[in-house]
Amino acid sequence: MKISYNKLVKISLILIFTVIFAGSVVRMTGSGMGCPDWPKCFGYLIPPIERSQLDWKKSHRYKKGEIIIKNKTLRVAKNDFVSSSIYEEENWSLYTKHDYADFNASHTWIEYINRLLGALSGIVILFMTITSIKFYKINKKIILISILVLFGLIFEAWLGKEVVDSNLKPFKVSIHLIGALIIVFGLTLLTYLTDKKIESIKTNPIINKFSILLLVMTFFEIILGIQVREFVDSKIDLKGNSAMNIFPFEFDVHRSFSLLIVGLNIYFYRKLKKMKLILPIYNFILFLIGLEIIIGISMFYFSFPFLSQPLHLLVASLLFASQSFVVFKLNIKK
Template structure:
């Protein structure tokens, strides 16, 4: 994979790379939120307990006499969240008329560690949104030479907005599992869009002569991996339910879907090895493909570490990140395979 150096200097390409790095950062942060159980660290959205900079101590959420409250600010009273109806100054006594009971969910706890992890996750999300916005603006400069750039950039921008909204519904639903999976699917779509944009900055596209079989195998490999990722999120949902048990029991007994997930990884590896063999036969060496193989190896290894070594700290986010990176690399490889040696220069 040889990227055009001139294009490298191009600010659009830089903005695509920065957006991609930030989006992967958000995926990593999201999975750390999940690992630490911090998803409900901020009960509301987009603010956190009604603040732009969240509280650090439980006492900040107690009701206080003669205290100015702003609309939307949250307190915890009698194990319930209450939301200020308007801006007001509290009197000597608590007045119910100034407060609404928070109705989205009944989770009313404060843990500074969870709150700040969730808050930093949101900040990173906002930063990624900003990165994509800048990228979208820059994409319009090359609309005459490559109309796909602004179109895909705008779609990604909309996708980021949708993803932020989905994030809110995940919190509102008290982390409903199917919404978390949808969130993951959307993140992969955004990665796909960004990889496509990165690809459009490549000087010369790559094509493999007489390689229909390799193309079919490559599509099979991506579809199998996507199925494997979907299955992985199902296993994850099962683990989430077991998480109040000691780690040794999270997958003991393990459900059938876990065994399918574990065995399918050998099929994923097998198909990729077949592609490697085919590429070698026609004497093509594709750098990204070696990275894909490395990612698959690491993915299988991290899965084994989780299962056989009782989910050591950070192994869960690592497994998820490797899967997201694998999907990004596969998308790039597929784009290389499917192209017709067009030049995508600015």
């Protein structure tokens, strides 16, 4: 089966959205440390399902890197060996990157599925980059952007390891999210450039610049949201109503700024309509903004309902991608 380059770009984009969603489910369920090591999970390609699998066993064949839990610490097999009838310390080294040594099957598997989705998107993006070579004579920019997206993903995979090693430091989690948005931006640009059915729109420079301003505003709102999330992460026990009184100043700005986003996007939409520039994607953008605000309100006033955090993040990423698409349509001639 021959898959076109454009289809590969679209599949990559969908996969990145699922990775962003899954990453947030990991955070919501506190599964980030479900796999203590990286890229394997407890030293296995397919992680354990029961705590007993991580107990030391006699006459057992261990492979280098496999992990057991001993005296509430993680021990890593130094080499391949078969255990004797007693535990021998010299075969094991203490896992020193962090001291988290619990096993929770659902946390482990949520984190593992998140990693599988990441790996799958890596494979598809690698394939997409290789396929981009066919644009060598037509448009070298496409090859360059594909390579940048691939490097972005490699950086994200490396950062993912750093995040686990740092026991989920909020700042690193935030950089990880911004990296994902840059990849979304690159893939949206590639979708626009390589889909023959999509045409650019000619209009005046003020409208073009306005679309960029709206995108920058959404990016700023996302950065503010990330700060609110860093705060929530540091006060995890105070979710919901009890958190209302102590939410930081950034939250007030985040909440109020969304009103400016609504107002200016409605204004822009009406302006486009008046100029007979019907962009069906703008209905979708307005829908996403409305949905995002409803989810935001539900988190704040109704104690973070189930899945509200991953949905808030997913909708923000979809909004960012859709607005980037409008910017490309208005500002990049095809």
